[in-house]
Structure formats: C-alpha cells, structure tokens
Amino acid sequence: QVSGHVPSLRSWLSLQLCGACDTGVQRLTNLMESMAVSTSAAGAEESDRNVPRICGVCGDKATGFHFNAMTCEGCKGFFRRSMKRKANFTCPFSGNCKITKDNRRHCQACRLKRCVDIGMMKEFILTDEEVQRKKDLIQKRKVEEAQREAQRPRLSEEQNQLIATLVEAHHKTYDESYSDFSRFRPPVRQGPVTRSASRAASLHSLSDTSSDSFSHSPESTDMKLMNFSSIMMMYQEQSSSPESSEEGSSHLSMLPHLADLVSYSIQKVIGFAKMIPGFRELTAEDQIALLKSSAIEVIMLRSNQSFSLEDMSWSCGSPDYKYCVNDITKAGHTLELLEPLIRFQVGLKKLNLHEEEHVLLMAICLLSPDRPGVQDHARVESLQDRLSETLQAYIRVNHPGGRLLYAKMIQKLADLRSLNEEHSKQYRSLSFQPEHSTQLTPLVLEVFGSEVS
Numbered sequence: 004q005v006s007g008h009v010p011s012l013r014s015w016l017s018l019q020l021c022g023a024c025d026t027g028v029q030r031l032t033n034l035m036e037s038m039a040v041s042t043s044a045a046g047a048e049e050s051d052r053n054v055p056r057i058c059g060v061c062g063d064k065a066t067g068f069h070f071n072a073m074t075c076e077g078c079k080g081f082f083r084r085s086m087k088r089k090a091n092f093t094c095p096f097s098g099n100c101k102i103t104k105d106n107r108r109h110c111q112a113c114r115l116k117r118c119v120d121i122g123m124m125k126e127f128i129l130t131d132e133e134v135q136r137k138k139d140l141i142q143k144r145k146v147e148e149a150q151r152e153a154q155r156p157r158l159s160e161e162q163n164q165l166i167a168t169l170v171e172a173h174h175k176t177y178d179e180s181y182s183d184f185s186r187f188r189p190p191v192r193q194g195p196v197t198r199s200a201s202r203a204a205s206l207h208s209l210s211d212t213s214s215d216s217f218s219h220s221p222e223s224t225d226m227k228l229m230n231f232s233s234i235m236m237m238y239q240e241q242s243s244s245p246e247s248s249e250e251g252s253s254h255l256s257m258l259p260h261l262a263d264l265v266s267y268s269i270q271k272v273i274g275f276a277k278m279i280p281g282f283r284e285l286t287a288e289d290q291i292a293l294l295k296s297s298a299i300e301v302i303m304l305r306s307n308q309s310f311s312l313e314d315m316s317w318s319c320g321s322p323d324y325k326y327c328v329n330d331i332t333k334a335g336h337t338l339e340l341l342e343p344l345i346r347f348q349v350g351l352k353k354l355n356l357h358e359e360e361h362v363l364l365m366a367i368c369l370l371s372p373d374r375p376g377v378q379d380h381a382r383v384e385s386l387q388d389r390l391s392e393t394l395q396a397y398i399r400v401n402h403p404g405g406r407l408l409y410a411k412m413i414q415k416l417a418d419l420r421s422l423n424e425e426h427s428k429q430y431r432s433l434s435f436q437p438e439h440s441t442q443l444t445p446l447v448l449e450v451f452g453s454e455v456s
C-alpha cells in the first residue's frame with residue numbers, strides 16, 4: 004500500500020532537497036509517480052462526495068473556498084504568495100509530484116500546478132482582497148463612528164433633569180393664553196386726541212421700517228439711526244406737547260393696567276425662581292436680593308415670548324392686550340428706556356432660542372452672584388455655573404450652528420443690566436410723584452423699592 008511509504012517520505016525528501024543524494028532523488032521520484040496515480044483516483048472519488056472539507060491540493064483539512072477552490076489555509080497562502088510574486092517554479096522531479104499535507108512544501112512547482120488544476124484562479128485573489136479591503140473599510144468606519152459617538156458631547160442625566168425642571172417651571176408660570184389679563188385694571192389708551200392719532204400714524208410707519216430694517220440688515224447702522232431718530236421724533240413731539248393739555252399730560256392712562264401687568268409678572272417670576280433647583284436652599288435674604296434686582300430683567304426676557312417683529316409690539320391675546328411703545332410711554336416710561344428695550348427684544352427674538360435655552364437664560368439671569376445685597380456669593384455662583392454649563396452643553400448638542408450663540412446670550416444679559424439701570428431711574432422719578440406711586444401695587448413698590456431688604 005502506498006500510504007505505507009508516506010511516513011518515510013519526509014526524511015527522504017529532506018535528503019533530496021539539499022541535493023546531497025542522487026540516488027535518493029531517483030527513488031523518491033519513482034515513489035511519487037506511483038503515488039500520484041493512486042491519489043488522483045482517490046481525489047476523484049472525494050470530489051464526488053459533495054465538496055468534502057478537504058484541501059483539493061494537499062488533502063489537509065480545508066477551511067473553505069479560497070480563490071475558487073476548497074483548500075486548506077496553507078495552500079490558500081501558498082497560492083496567493085505565488086501569484087503575487089509571479090513565481091516561476093521548476094519541479095526538481097518529473098513534474099507530477101503527488102502533493103500531500105506532509106510533503107506540500109517540498110515541490111512548489113507541482114503544488115502550484117495542482118492549485119491551478121483544481122480551479123484556483125488568480126483573478127479570485129484580487130476579488131478576495133477586494134472583499135477583505137471592503138470588510139476592513141467597513142470595520143474602520145464602524146470604529147470611527149463609535150469613536151465619534153463616544154466623543155459626541157452629551158448632556159448628563161443631571162443636566163437633562165435640570166432643563167426639564169426649568170421648562171416645567173416656565174410652563175407653570177407663563178400662561179400663553181394671557182387669560183388673567185382681564186383681571187387687571189383695564190388699559191386706557193386715551194390722550195390728546197389729535198396728537199394721539201398722529202403718534203399712532205407715525206408709530207405705524209415706524210413699525211414697518213423697523214421690522215424691515217431689522218429683518219434684512221440687523222447690523223445696518225443707518226437703519227438703526229433712522230429708527231432711533233423716528234422714535235425720538237415721536238418722543239419729542241409727545242414731550243413737547245404742553246403739560247397743560249386738558250387732563251394734563253401727567254395723567255398716565257396706561258399706568259394702572261401696566262402696573263398690574265408688571266405686578267402679576269413679578270409674582271410669576273417669583274414662582275419660576277422658586278422652582279429653580281437650589282434657589283430655595285438659599286437664605287431668604289439672598290432670595291429676596293436676587294429677586295429684587297433681577298425681576299425687571301427676567302420680565303423683559305420672558306416678555307420676548309409675546310413680542311412680535313412684525314409690528315414691534317407685545318401681543319398678549321386680544322387687541323386690548325397688545326402693547327406698543329406708545330402704550331408704555333403712557334405708563335410713564337420714556338424712549339430712553341423703550342428704544343433700547345425694543346432693540347433688545349428684536350435682538351433676542353432673532354436669536355431664535357429654543358425654549359430650553361430661553362428658560363436657562365432666565366434662570367442664569369436670576370442667579371447672578373454679583374447682585375447688590377447677595378451674601379452667599381459662592382453658593383449663588385455655583386448654582387449659576389451649573390446653569391451656564393448646562394446651557395453651553397445644550398447648545399453644543401442640540402443647536403446646530405450655535406457656535407456663537409452662548410456668547411450672544413451672555414451679551415443679552417449685559418444689555419439687560421443697562422436696561423435695568425435705566426428702568427430704575429425712570430421708576431424712581433415716577434414713584435416720587437404720589438399721584439403715580441398710588442397707582443402701583445404693594446408688590447411693585449416692594450420689589451422695585453430702593454431699600455435693600
């Protein structure tokens with residue numbers, strides 16, 4: 004039996020391949036010839052058995068189809084290497100060595116011939132490598148995607164909770180139906196009839212130009228100046244009207260209604276503040292100090308929700324509760340406050356803040372550690388820092404193109420400080436006149452009052 008010779012082949016071959024023994028070569032060749040016949044017959048039988056997992060080249064255990072034929076890993080690698088090197092082997096024997104698992108390394112020429120005979124094709128090497136390359140590429144993309152996913156900024160559970168709390172607090176304290184407004188003392192838009200009419204007309208044209216200028220070229224200084232001068236003209240027209248017109252211009256017809264509106268808004272701001280995590284843990288004194296100094300700023304911020312760029316006014320439901328600049332002048336405020344206030348409202352509106360950003364900005368405004376009268380600076384600051392970090396993280400994650408948004412929002416807080424200052428000035432002069440201060444509510448008097456808790 005041929006198989007009986009196989010174990011000795013290895014030792015024979017090692018002698019032969021080093022070329023040490025000529026007689027060995029001859030004997031080996033004879034042996035191999037006789038074996039080749041018997042195994043090719045066996046190979047034919049095997050291939051009938053529905054693709055056995057046996058290498059078609061050497062008979063070793065096959066690992067699958069490689070380059071179009073069932074082979075072992077060894078013969079797969081051999082075929083690939085040979086093709087790549089464009090190797091040109093020569094059989095040292097008679098050119099038809101029988102290749103087995105044990106001798107397959109000994110005659111490359113016949114091993115390669117066998118490879119081709121059983122159908123291995125170099126075209127499949129390219130295909131397989133292409134497949135591998137694609138697999139690698141897919142894998143690489145998966146890894147990159149996973150890395151991106153891992154690096155993507157995220158909001159922590161705590162930050163998400165904070166935002167949810169603030170949004171809920173805002174919903175509970177800001178009624179978009181404005182149905183409570185009917186309980187305020189009613190708005191009275193009377194005034195010297197002719198002047199009122201002309202003012203309304205000029206305001207109307209002002210609204211048109213300003214909405215245009217703001218929406219098309221917000222940075223245009225010319226347009227701003229034009230707006231400003233038209234507002235100033237209106238204002239001068241108004242203030243030049245003699246104090247002596249019938250009822251006297253000291254009668255501020257919108258004051259009762261707007262005082263009630265502001266008083267109501269202060270209550271809502273207090274309600275909102277109390278729901279900001281950490282606020283109620285502050286001392287009562289610090290809570291009061293924060294509220295007293297920020298209330299008007301938060302009111303200005305939250306009023307942006309009803310502010311409309313189309314007509315530069317605050318629309319709170321019915322036409323009765325639609326407030327334009329002129330209405331507010333009838334509550335004692337001058338354009339030194341109203342002009343920058345309108346500009347502020349326009350700028351804020353144009354930031355197109357998400358509700359989450361809007362509520363965070365209000366909370367950040369409320370928890371400013373540098374307000375007069377604040378004792379526990381560090382504590383307020385750490386609460387504000389947490390809010391600021393959450394806002395920045397929110398913008399990074401959820402506001403595409405919001406690279407500069409945080410800075411713009413912080414600028415709005417600076418604008419609010421000067422608006423606050425101007426408001427205080429105007430409030431003081433108003434409250435010094437008893438006929439006006441009696442129109443205010445106790446809450447307004449307390450919150451806007453100058454005495455520091």
Ligand SMILES: [Zn+2]
Nearest residue numbers: 058061075078
């Ligand atoms: Zn093999």
Ligand SMILES: [Zn+2]
Nearest residue numbers: 094100110113
């Ligand atoms: Zn050979």
